[in-house]
Amino acid sequence: MPDFGSAAVWMSLLTLTFLEIVLGIDNIIFISIASNKLPPAERPRATNVGLILAMVMRIVLLFGISALVAMEKPWFTIGDENSCTKVRQKFGTNLKEITKMSHLKNRAVPKLL
8 A cells, every 4th residue: 555645656646647648638639630531520439439449548558557566476487497577687688789789780890801
């Protein structure tokens, strides 16, 4: 249970509220641009359906993130030593190495022959 007297909890709530407002405005702009391509009779229905789906998807994602944060045990294990966390760490390390290699690729490399 969070400590509602803590300033960190209230700052997190304010940050989340601000992000939700910004994303909501972004959804309204995108849906209005996309619905302008429809005939005028279908625009209100398309706007309503788009906003409802955006809201439902955001709620589902928030519940999913809260479930992942609340997990205390690994979601699944691979073999005896590899857990989901270790797989994620190895994958993240490989992504860092790939990013470094892509930066090296853009450098001038002397020709051998």
